[in-house]
Amino acid sequence: MVTYKSSSGLSSIKETILSTIYSRFAKWATSEQFCCKAGCFTCCSTNVTITALEGLQILKYCEHENLTQWLGEQLVKCSLRSAPEQTTNEFVATVLNKQTAPSPYKHVEGRCFFLQDEMCLIYPVRPFSCRCFASTTPCSTCDTATVPDTYLYGSTAAMQIIEHLGQFNSWGFMCDILVEQAHLNNYSKIIKATQPSEQIISAKSRLRAAQPIAGFIFPENENNSISALLQSVFSAKIDSRTVEQILNGEKA
Ligand code: SF4
């Protein structure tokens, strides 16, 4: 386990909750059989969305691995054009309010620059969107991922909790979050590389604010399985409080 200096703007308790969600979700999902394996990377595109907290963890890891200069060079080349229309929690709120969800953001073509020699350069701190992306059939052969319904509902619920944890900070495409967080947390080599003001202005313009959970969406027949996941995450103890108590703002 790599240790880093503690975050300036985002508290270390949030980092502990984030890693708890990652590990509880991974444990919950062990019953699923996926064909994902090292060296399989069709899914590694620039479409990955993350929270500011996840972005900050990636930046800290890159600093620890002496990768910030390289990361700055990659970010300056990253030319996203479209932005997500809704965060996961905004999408779920729209569905719960029986409104029509906006059409999904335009698919951005391009390989994730963290993919090097067919491996993820930031594997220990890859964001949840990468952790939960999986398929029961090889994506390379059928052009798309195949995911069991239960897994899809469970990963959406976990994503919602991670976004809830990230409230009051940004949510968006990984490139944009990394540019924003590097500037906010004084990563000088990245700031230098992405200095042209248009780049930071353009990255910020595509970001959204992470939203609280308005509810969960899963059919009744998935209740047992998804409730087991939620219970496992919310009941996890961090110091003297459960994750649920911390997320609800209850004092120790
Ligand atoms: S989701 Fe698809 S491309 Fe990604 S590792 Fe699994 S099978 Fe491979």
Ligand code: SF4
């Ligand atoms: S961060 Fe890693 S796992 Fe995620 S898309 Fe990039 S290379 Fe793939």
